[in-house]
Amino acid sequence: MTTILKSLLEKFKAKSFKFIFRVKVIRNYCNHYYSLFYLIMQIAA
Known part of the structure; x- marks a missing residue:
């Protein structure tokens, strides 16, 4: 029983870590891109 719970916990940890990493990368x-866009707007203005 405990081994099943441990494996589930490990899977959950891996998934949440991947999700957090993805969110950080997207951010x-x-x-x-926002800073690049801002720079272009500054040049264009």
């Missing part, structure tokens, strides 16, 4: 990506 960095958005910030990068």
Whole structure:
């Protein structure tokens, strides 16, 4: 019983870690493009 729970917990940890990592990557990506867009607007203005 405990081994099943442990394996489930490990799977959940892996999934949540992947999800957090993905969110961080997406956030960095958005910030990068936002700053790039802002720079272009500054040049165009």
